[in-house]
Amino acid sequence: MVQENSSNAMQGIGASLKSWRAMGGLTADELAQSVGVSRDTISRVERGDASVGVGTVLDICGEFGLLGKVRAAFDPANSELGKIGLSRGVPKRVRKAQDASPEEWRNNMNWYESSFVYQIYPLGLCGAPWSNDGSTQGATNDDDHRLLRLVNDGWVEHVSRLGATCVMLNPVFESDAHGYDTRDYTRVDARLGTNDDLKTVVDAFHEAGIRVMFDGVFNHVGRGFWAFQDVIAKRADSHYAGWFNIDWNGNSSYEDGFGYETWGGVPYLVKLNHNNLDLNDYLAGVIRGWESEFDIDGLRLDVAYCLDPGYLGYLRRIANELTEKRDEKFILVGETMFGDYNRWMNDDACDSAYNYEAYKGLWSSMNSANMHEIAYTLERQSGDKPWDLYTGKHLLTFVDNHDVPRIATQLTDKHQLGCLYGLLFGMCGVPCVYYGSEWGIEGAQSFGDHELRPALDAPQWSELTDLIASFAAARLQSEALCMGDYHELQCQPQQLVFQRSCAGQRVIVAVNAASQPTTLHFDAGCGRAVDLVTGEDHDFGAGSEVGAYSCHYWLCER
Numbered sequence: 001m002v003q004e005n006s007s008n009a010m011q012g013i014g015a016s017l018k019s020w021r022a023m024g025g026l027t028a029d030e031l032a033q034s035v036g037v038s039r040d041t042i043s044r045v046e047r048g049d050a051s052v053g054v055g056t057v058l059d060i061c062g063e064f065g066l067l068g069k070v071r072a073a074f075d076p077a078n079s080e081l082g083k084i085g086l087s088r089g090v091p092k093r094v095r096k097a098q099d100a101s102p103e104e105w106r107n108n109m110n111w112y113e114s115s116f117v118y119q120i121y122p123l124g125l126c127g128a129p130w131s132n133d134g135s136t137q138g139a140t141n142d143d144d145h146r147l148l149r150l151v152n153d154g155w156v157e158h159v160s161r162l163g164a165t166c167v168m169l170n171p172v173f174e175s176d177a178h179g180y181d182t183r184d185y186t187r188v189d190a191r192l193g194t195n196d197d198l199k200t201v202v203d204a205f206h207e208a209g210i211r212v213m214f215d216g217v218f219n220h221v222g223r224g225f226w227a228f229q230d231v232i233a234k235r236a237d238s239h240y241a242g243w244f245n246i247d248w249n250g251n252s253s254y255e256d257g258f259g260y261e262t263w264g265g266v267p268y269l270v271k272l273n274h275n276n277l278d279l280n281d282y283l284a285g286v287i288r289g290w291e292s293e294f295d296i297d298g299l300r301l302d303v304a305y306c307l308d309p310g311y312l313g314y315l316r317r318i319a320n321e322l323t324e325k326r327d328e329k330f331i332l333v334g335e336t337m338f339g340d341y342n343r344w345m346n347d348d349a350c351d352s353a354y355n356y357e358a359y360k361g362l363w364s365s366m367n368s369a370n371m372h373e374i375a376y377t378l379e380r381q382s383g384d385k386p387w388d389l390y391t392g393k394h395l396l397t398f399v400d401n402h403d404v405p406r407i408a409t410q411l412t413d414k415h416q417l418g419c420l421y422g423l424l425f426g427m428c429g430v431p432c433v434y435y436g437s438e439w440g441i442e443g444a445q446s447f448g449d450h451e452l453r454p455a456l457d458a459p460q461w462s463e464l465t466d467l468i469a470s471f472a473a474a475r476l477q478s479e480a481l482c483m484g485d486y487h488e489l490q491c492q493p494q495q496l497v498f499q500r501s502c503a504g505q506r507v508i509v510a511v512n513a514a515s516q517p518t519t520l521h522f523d524a525g526c527g528r529a530v531d532l533v534t535g536e537d538h539d540f541g542a543g544s545e546v547g548a549y550s551c552h553y554w555l556c557e558r
Contacts, residue, residue, distance in 0.1 A: 422551025
């Protein structure tokens with residue numbers, strides 16, 4: 001009963017604080033800066049989250065002169081507040097240290113470079129039917145508002161606790177089946193819910209201080225796309241016939257009486273014709289509408305490697321327009337496979353691109369006990385030589401996603417998961433974690449990719465999740481790990497040591513993928529360091545001892 005009363009009181013306090021903040025004209029960010037806590041903490045307090053520390057709640061109440069009301073809301077003899085002596089006066093607390101000025105390397109225009117992206121495939125996670133044909137095949141629930149499970153089942157809190165600063169939501173708009181066969185770019189898929197549900201989800205992530213990217217599928221649509229349906233009905237008389245590459249003398253596998261260009265030869269994925277300015281204007285309106293209606297922070301561009309460079313340049317101009325409107329970077333991240341990523345990542349195209357080259361090297365180096373493979377890739381991509389390809393750029397890095405096997409299935413030795421994620425967060429690029437992989441779920445790839453995109457009732461927490469959160473926290477506090485260059489210090493079959501440096505800060509990343517502890521000998525360029533993950537002091541003097549399956553981020557003394 002005491003716990004229930006305290007919880008009710010916390011919810012009342014939270015609602016009051018939110019009202020007082022609104023009356024005072026303060027944003028959540030402004031209050032967070034004043035108190036010295038995160039925006040997520042402010043959000044949790046205002047929701048009445050009883051897990052927030054008492055001292056933090058009192059600090060926030062103190063900003064509005066409400067400590068007397070808090071004292072009256074609790075029973076001093078039985079509540080946690082009573083135990084710390086609130087009835088005898090407010091105890092002294094030390095607030096989180098605040099920076100004298102904002103960090104120049106992390107601001108509204110370069111937020112992506114220091115971000116940690118969390119990828120969610122909502123049609124899978126939320127348990128929607130596999131096809132949008134009225135059947136229930138693949139459904140794990142009968143919820144008409146499945147998308148709200150991201151809020152109601154604790155995913156926002158989980159992503160925040162993990163340390164992610166941006167969420168990538170894969171297709172959420174009306175489609176024939178898997179989301180990449182669009183029917184309507186303006187309406188949320190009926191299997192997920194409504195546009196209002198999506199607004200609620202985006203708002204919840206924003207309230208937690210997490211930015212949101214949508215999946216922009218602009219290379220092709222599904223046969224159910226309303227404009228293509230108009231072409232089927234009216235043929236050459238359709239106003240939208242020019243939106244597609246039609247062969248009026250051909251035929252399709254669906255016996256349409258005409259042929260059309262597809263993506264990858266897949267007959268139900270109809271390729272769009274970006275030589276048509278009317279189509280491009282329509283899609284520009286779609287993007288502007290997403291930003292206006294849902295307040296998104298950027299886009300993942302599906303199969304960006306298939307998009308015409310001229311059209312990518314057009315999307316770049318739309319993104320620049322939205323950046324100017326928002327006074328904050330509107331990011332474009334292109335899905336790319338292999339080749340020179342500079343083709344799709346430049347001032348006239350995407351800000352970032354998928355790093356599939358490093359993806360292969362990350363897990364393959366572990367499985368083959370050949371760390372030289374990933375070392376070669378890292379040097380080739382981000383090293384300090386004039387011929388290195390992407391130095392200073394920020395590719396999206398990952399160990400799995402919705403299109404490839406889960407990393408816990410891909411790895412031969414599951415014990416290497418921790419040090420592999422340590423390498424992911426320590427290397428150059430922007431790390432991305434795929435939902436569920438942070439606690440080690442498995443999934444092999446088969447037709448339909450359903451095993452890769454499972455329904456999950458609620459997030460879980462494990463030792464692996466805790467470790468990833470610690471890597472994320474260490475990276476976020478280090479300019480060198482977010483922005484620094486790359487220089488290899490040592491490479492052995494199961495060990496890799498490299499340095500990230502930026503603005504006078506050096507962090508040495510040491511990975512041991514072996515099942516036994518080892519002592520590493522390399523020139524650290526200094527005598528001592530602090531481990532950003534554990535907070536422990538480290539002495540390079542007689543060699544660096546590292547445990548089995550471990551990863552360390554050593555912040556050097558100079």
